[in-house]
Amino acid sequence: MDNLPVWLRDGENGFDRRLMEDLAAAGYRCYTINRLPGRTVPKAIPIVLDWLEHLEERIPGPETRHRELIRGGLIWRLNDPAARGNQRAIDLVIIQIRRQQPPLPSPFSDGAGQVLARIALPRHFDQILELFGELADDNSAKFFLTEYFGKVKTTQSRDVVLPYLDRWADVVIPTLIKMNAANVRHLIEPHLKDSWPRTRKYARRAMERLT
Template identity: 30%
Template sequence: MPVTPQWRAAHDILGKDIAKAARRDGLTITSVSGLVNTNRRYPSVIPVLIDWLKHAEHRVPLTDPFDLDRFRSSIYRALTTIDAMGTEAVPLLMSEFYREPQQSPGTLDAAANALRYLAVPSDFDRIAALASDRSLGSGRAALLEWLITQGTPEGLQIVVEQIDDETVRALGIKFIRQYKPLPAGLRPVIEHYLDDPDSEVRKQATRTLRKILD
């Protein structure tokens, strides 16, 4: 997509706030992409990103929902960092799934990936509710992975229940392999997808079956 003057202006406005906060962390970063690509921590920038996520549409000259989606997505990615853990970023990211109009699957995926990194066990119920909401389509897939990594039977069961939704089927079956040990009772559930029309689903089902204990 070509960069428009409005897009450049939006990032310039955000970049000025990022640069000011980043200086407090001894950094010379002046853009959200700079945050995403650095291996340095930037705790002073987190409150700035949170505030921008709340008010972005009122601060930038972007009116196209697609452009606003992409703009927010960049902030989600910048919040995928250790210093955003335990902050307002977590409940705020959860609320982002229900913006109107609904954001694109790619934008929701960026929010889900941020939550996959930031969420803690006490967030289980809220993550489970999002992961089970089929209206969110493929954008919730990373939340299914988070549930699996918690290592609880409840999380595994939620993911198993979701794989009949084709929007998350291949990834859901893939994520299930991370659960240890995989119960033998899952074998018939996964075998059902060996003949799925989607070749990626068939591949993931085959690989997951190899991990299931007899």
């Protein structure tokens, strides 16, 4: 990997030679984090966590497009079965979602919500609930994080997502189905006539499966 393509410049557009070399040392030969092969890369997870934890130290100064691309790539790479239940990974993604200076932009905010919803386990409920309550409703991470509550089959979990049923039906209804929520059929029924086919499909499925 000594002969880099001419379009790659160290410190620009999400390419950092140090990160490339760290990944190569673990057996993953790729130029950038978003080019890691395969659905799961267990040996890369510690590298991803280390870089995400120390990103501002390794690329100091104000947020640039370059650092933003690396940040987003690191977060999304944690969408990996090898990171599921990893407390350090969960804590770091929460820190990224809570960023304010500057806030995590879309689509990286979207990705962070999806990643956290997938790697957090039922035992992380209190931690996810606290974050969910902090986030504004227009924060895209919150929309995607809604999916997490389907893993927790309790009345409390159901009551967290129900207020968003009419606003985010296409994610809330599948979440209610996953948790086998009780006493919600009458709330879902109006969505059988929703203008969006996908929402109607989920509503029909809910009416078939929920009691």
